[in-house]
Amino acid sequence: MEAPGTYRAGYWLSEANNLRPFSVKDAVEMNSELSLYELMDVAAGLTSRQVGDVVSYAVSYNINYSNYCAASCPICAFYVPVKIKGRTSAGYELSVEDVGRETEKAREAGATEIHIVGGFNPGLSVEYYESIFAEVKRRLPDITLKALTIPEIDFIARVTGNSIREVVDRFRAAGMDAHTGGGAEIFDKEVRRQITTPEKISGEKWLEDAALIHGMGMKGNSTMTYGHLENWEQIIDHMIRLRDSQIRTPGFLSFIPLKFSPENTPLLKMGKVKGPSPADKDLRVIALARIIMGMAIQNISVYWVSIGKGVSQIALNGGGSDLVGTAFSEKIFGATNRKEGSTTEELDHLIREIGRIPAVRDSFYRIVRYP
Numbered sequence: 001m002e003a004p005g006t007y008r009a010g011y012w013l014s015e016a017n018n019l020r021p022f023s024v025k026d027a028v029e030m031n032s033e034l035s036l037y038e039l040m041d042v043a044a045g046l047t048s049r050q051v052g053d054v055v056s057y058a059v060s061y062n063i064n065y066s067n068y069c070a071a072s073c074p075i076c077a078f079y080v081p082v083k084i085k086g087r088t089s090a091g092y093e094l095s096v097e098d099v100g101r102e103t104e105k106a107r108e109a110g111a112t113e114i115h116i117v118g119g120f121n122p123g124l125s126v127e128y129y130e131s132i133f134a135e136v137k138r139r140l141p142d143i144t145l146k147a148l149t150i151p152e153i154d155f156i157a158r159v160t161g162n163s164i165r166e167v168v169d170r171f172r173a174a175g176m177d178a179h180t181g182g183g184a185e186i187f188d189k190e191v192r193r194q195i196t197t198p199e200k201i202s203g204e205k206w207l208e209d210a211a212l213i214h215g216m217g218m219k220g221n222s223t224m225t226y227g228h229l230e231n232w233e234q235i236i237d238h239m240i241r242l243r244d245s246q247i248r249t250p251g252f253l254s255f256i257p258l259k260f261s262p263e264n265t266p267l268l269k270m271g272k273v274k275g276p277s278p279a280d281k282d283l284r285v286i287a288l289a290r291i292i293m294g295m296a297i298q299n300i301s302v303y304w305v306s307i308g309k310g311v312s313q314i315a316l317n318g319g320g321s322d323l324v325g326t327a328f329s330e331k332i333f334g335a336t337n338r339k340e341g342s343t344t345e346e347l348d349h350l351i352r353e354i355g356r357i358p359a360v361r362d363s364f365y366r367i368v369r370y371p
């Protein structure tokens with residue numbers, strides 16, 4: 001008989017001998033009581049039971065359609081304020097022809113998915129997005145098109161006077177297959193206020209929009225940006241809110257923690273952060289994600305672009321089961337001087353080196369091939 005207080009795959013054995021899902025308090029206690037090694041060991045056991053030995057990744061080609069943005073998030077190095085449009089050479093908007101050219105590069109790279117995101121650009125119409133999505137699908141009808149963060153979808157609906165339902169219906173008809181799950185940042189109100197601006201929706205609205213979009217049958221990823229001003233309780237609260245949303249209205253394909261990359265960001269310039277958070281935090285985040293969320297969201301992704309390839313290999317041995325993708329042409333982390341690239345051969349090697357099996361997947365985590 002297990003003792004009360006024993007944890008098991010995101011559940012807690014209570015005094016009454018009932019299993020109940022972890023609360024924030026349970027998980028905060030577990031995180032402070034277990035050493036990093038112990039936490040990773042629990043997570044590794046769960047990974048092996050929930051997903052086995054395969055580590056997947058997508059051959060992903062990123063298209064960032066515009067860097068003009070009506071928000072000015074202190075955590076972002078990518079945006080150019082839309083109010084200085086016409087007075088700067090730093091801003092851009094891709095035309096349909098530009099997107100067509102990028103799509104051809106994705107074809108040459110053997111991409112299994114195209115990932116499209118950009119800034120909150122109030123000058124772009126619903127028809128603009130429809131035409132760039134249609135252009136991608138005209139050239140590559142079989143590619144999966146993962147597009148737009150939840151706050152971008154919300155922004156487009158607001159500035160164009162449509163409902164979220166209307167824009168998602170139109171974008172899906174034009175070729176969008178999934179949302180990207182970005183823009184979740186940290187749901188905690190106070191931290192969110194300091195790292196974003198009011199143009200970016202609240203954590204509550206993010207979850208509400210995600211549930212609405214999932215209820216329409218469109219799936220996507222879930223994310224969290226950590227390593228800035230947040231504490232462990234806020235990280236765990238974020239994961240638990242995503243887990244509960246998934247249980248109520250399934251639709252998240254994966255959870256991708258994104259480590260904040262401070263270089264060139266206003267948050268670093270303001271002196272609110274001193275530099276990147278340490279690697280043991282990356283490893284604890286991945287392990288906790290597996291333990292707290294693995295029973296609801298089985299694909300726990302390790303984004304090597306944000307934490308580096310070496311730490312990613314360790315994280316795959318402590319809860320991770322996916323490397324996200326090759327991220328060809330990525331510009332958002334690139335704006336913070338994280339310009340590491342990778343080939344599929346290198347990702348395969350990283351995975352084999354730790355005794356796991358590499359697999360190329362599409363945006364829906366369906367295996368396309370074993371290299």
Ligand code: SF4
Pocket residue numbers: 069070071072073075076077078079118119120200
């Ligand atoms: S994070 Fe997104 S919404 Fe915020 S400034 Fe950057 S591009 Fe704009």
